[in-house]
Structures are given as structure tokens and as C-alpha cells.
């Protein structure tokens with residue numbers, strides 16, 4: 001459903017992504033791995049329209065979306081949850097969720113989607129009227145996920161959902177991602193920890209200095225010497 | 235104590251009432267400024283000139299068609315809304331990522347341009363609208379309240395209430411807040427943040443225009459008229475907290491009262507000195523301002 005081919009992205013004159021190709025099939029769950037600064041976030045930003053690519057092709061459900069603005073892309077139910085959660089700190093939990101369903105494709109079904117999200121995260125329902133910034137990291141991650149789900153995604157891009165979470169909150173977040181995937185939503189997520197990532201994903205891509213250095217099924221990658229070299233430095 | 239005055243209860247109440255009336259006007263002017271700053275962290279140095287343009291547009295419609303401010307007010311507020319939107323698309327949009335000095339000189343340049351334009355069109359002279367419909371004064375048990383002042387103040391308070399409800403109770407208002415809090419995240423929700431910026435400039439200019447058109451019932455119109463209002467608005471925004479609309483209301487009213495009482499107790503010549511002394515004191519103790527988040 002998502003096809004990225006020879007993607008190149010720059011910040012000013014500085015080329016960060018140097019020809020990355022990847023794909024995600026309907027209902028799949030795929031991870032993007034790589035050390036800090038490899039360009040993982042930049043790839044997701046290019047797909048969701050936050051950072052227009054310099055070159056390359058991005059197709060979603062057969063239609064080219066490369067360089068289109070974010071508000072057009074989210075309407076296609078391709079939803080991006082950014083690194084560090086980025087909830088609206090001075091809006092309430094409910095307002096954050098409500099805005100998640102702002103785009104015209106999700107707007108009419110908001111009440112119903114909100115009930116689903118509250119069923120998935122009862123904690124959010126309890127904290128409905130609390131300002132987002134006053135919640136714990138784990139709760140904010142739930143809110144970020146819930147807000148993403150409010151856009152009724154068919155493909156969810158999730159950037160480092162476990163960043164800064166306690167082990168318990170991390171396990172819960174993974175469990176939730178698995179459940180979301182089981183409802184038929186495809187997921188492309190970024191994670192620094194190889195074991196964790198490949199425990200959840202069916203396939204993985206390894207990025208280093210803006211290039212794809214490895215790709216494969218999780219089982220293959222876990223056993224590969226190259227992965228050990230990149231992530232364990234030898 | 236101003237020389238020659240005796241401090242009676244009536245005088246004190248009279249002063250407090252005048253201070254409050256002025257305060258609501260300051261509050262609305264400051265709210266417009268704060269809205270724009272909260273949205274995109276740009277200080278609009280042409281804010282006072284937006285006010286001046288709104289006043290001259292009332293004056294112009296009076297000269298051309300004999301329209302009373304009461305009639306032309308809504309038109310002029312709409313005109314300033316459009317001018318605010320045009321400022322965003324014509325200037326601000328192009329300098330969003332520019333260095334701060336560029337942003338300052340851009341809105342400052344706009345201010346000088348608008349002032350010069352006013353001088354060119356209407357000379358630097360003081361103008362006023364003769365015999366506006368809203369006139370006269372009320373005598374409430376010895377306390378005198380000018381009707382134009384009362385109407386201006388009530389109009390500003392009403393506009394403030396509408397602004398508050400819009401921002402906090404409507405979908406678009408919520409999108410505006412979301413854009414202010416995290417532009418990228420907002421755009422991923424499908425919010426067209428560039429339009430929100432334009433809307434913010436429109437509303438900001440409309441706020442200061444409401445104050446401006448109301449003032450034409452009793453205030454002189456001249457190219458520099460916006461200067462002191464804008465200056466006070468900058469203080470109110472810093473005092474109330476950058477980006478806080480409620481803070482702007484409190485700070486505006488506080489400044490109105492301090493100005494009036496300071497003028498009564500010391501000397502009117504010192505009233506701005508008192509305002510800025512208060513500002514410095516609060517900013518040193520609480521740099522974020524009274525309601526600020528930054």
C-alpha cells in the first residue's frame with residue numbers, strides 16, 4: 001500500500017536521505033531501525049508531507065503523494081505520530097483527541113471513533129478534562145496514539161513510540177500497537193532497540209547515514225552478523 | 235497629588251471608573267497583539283498603525299459619505315480584518331523562518347509605511363469627527379461617565395468576550411490554539427496552519443480596529459495616534475504573559491487603573507513612568523508575566 005523509491009531528502013544543502021526505497025503491504029507491521037541521526041525520522045517526515053523530498057517517488061494506495069502537504073496526506077488515512085509524542089500541551093485530553101479527527105475524512109465519524117479510542121485506552125477517558133502536559137510520559141504516549149487513531153488510519157507511521165517510557169509503559173504501548181495492527185491497520189514504526197523492534201515487526205529496514213544497509217524478515221535480521229555489527233559496534 | 239486637587243471619595247471613584255474604562259480598551263488592543271505573538275512568535279510592530287488605519291478609515295467614510303462612526307464601525311473592522319490577512323499573505327508568510335531582526339524590521343517597516351501614507355493622505359494634523367451620534371455624558375450620583383467612553387469600553391469588553399468564546403469554544407478556535415502550541419503536529423491533524431496564521435492576523439487586526447473605531451467618537455485622529463496604545467499593549471502583553479489572552483485582559487485593566495490613579499496621586503505627567511516601573515517590577519519578579527507559559 002506504501003511504496004517509496006529512491007527517496008532523497010535535504011535540510012538546506014545538507015542531504016540527509018540518499019536514496020531509500022521501502023514498502024509496506026496492506027495490514028503489515030514493519031520497523032525502521034538504525035542508530036541516532038541515521039535519518040529514520042526524516043523518512044517518515046517525507047512520507048507524511050512535513051518535509052518535502054528532493055527526489056524520489058512516494059506512492060500510497062497507488063497514487064503519488066510525494067511533496068503533497070500534510071493536510072492532504074492525512075485525508076488519505078495515512079497518519080503520522082511524531083517522535084516525542086507532540087501532544088498539544090495546553091489542550092485537554094479530549095480536545096487533543098477531537099483535533100485528531102479534524103480532517104474531513106475522519107470528521108463525521110468522530111463520536112464513534114472517540115468511543116473506540118476510549119475503549120482501547122480507558123485511562124484517557126478518565127483523564128478527559130486534564131491538560132495534556134500534566135500527564136505522565138506513558139499517558140502522553142497513549143494520547144498521541146489515540147489522537148492518531150482519531151484520524152482513522154489505514155497506515156500508521158509511528159516514530160519511536162517507546163522513547164522515554166518505563167518498561168511497563170513500553171510493554172503496554174507495544175501491546176496496543178499489536179492490537180491496532182490486528183484490526184487491519186498497517187504500521188511502519190521506528191525503534192532503536194533491535195530486539196524489541198523485531199519482536200513486534202514482521203520485517204525490518206536498517207538505515208545508516210541516510211542509506212538503507214539491510215532489509216529482511218525479522219527472524220533473518222535478528223540472526224544477522226551485519227545487524228550485530230551496526231548496533232553493537234562489532 | 236496633582237497640584238490644587240483635593241482627594242474626595244467622588245474623585246477617587248471617578249478616577250477608578252475612568253481607569254477601568256480605559257483598561258478594557260487597552261485589554262483588547264493587547265489581546266490582538268498577544269494572539270499573533272502566541273500563534274507565531276512574531277511581534278507585530280505595526281499594531282498601533284492598524285489602529286490608526288481603522289480610525290482614518292472611519293474618518294474617510296465620514297468625509298466621503300457623511301457616515302457616523304456607529305454606522306461605519308462594522309465596515310472598518312472588516313476592512314482591518316482583511317488588512318491583517320493581507321499582511322500575513324503579503325509579508326509575514328515570506329519571513330516566517332527569517333532571522334528575528336528581519337521579522338522586526340518587516341513589521342516596523344510596515345508601521346512606518348502606514349504612518350507615512352496617513353500623513354500623505356490626511357496631513358499630520360489632528361482630526362476629529364464632529365457631532366458623532368454617540369455623545370454626551372451620564373451623571374451617576376456625582377460620578378460622570380462620558381457616553382462615548384462607556385460605549386467604547388463596553389464594545390471592547392464585548393469583543394473580548396466574543397474572541398474568548400471563539401478561541402475556546404469553537405472548532406476553528408481550537409485549531410488556532412493547536413497551531414500556536416505545535417505547528418507541525420497541528421498540520422498532521424489536517425489543520426491548514428498557514429490559514430490559521432492568516433486568520434490570527436485578521437483577528438489581531440480586527441481587535442485593535444474595534445478599539446480604534448470606538449475611539450473615534452471622542453479621540454483625536456492623527457498619524458501617530460496608535461503609538462501610545464501599542465506601547466501600552468506591548469507592556470500589557472509582557473505583563474499578562476506572552477500569548478495569554480486572559481493575561482492581556484488583566485494586564486490591560488491593571489494598566490488602566492494604575493495610569494488613572496497614578497495620574498491622580500502624583501502627576502499626570504508621570505503616569506507612563508509609573509506603568510513602566512510596575513512593568514519592570516513584575517517582569518523582574520516573574521519574567522513569564524502573570525499568566526505566561528513562555
Ligand SMILES: Nc1ncnc2c1ncn2[C@@H]1O[C@H](COP(=O)(O)OP(=O)(O)O)[C@@H](O)[C@H]1O
Nearest residue numbers: 011014016034035036037038039040041042043
Ligand atoms: N530540522 C533539521 N534541520 C537540519 N538538520 C536536521 C533536521 N532534522 C534532522 N536533521 C539532521 O538530519 C539527520 C537525520 O536526522 P533524523 O531523521 O532525525 O535521524 P533519526 O531519526 O534516525 O535519529 C541528522 O544528522 C540530523 O542532525
Ligand SMILES: [Mg+2]
Nearest residue numbers: 040041042083
Ligand atoms: Mg528520530
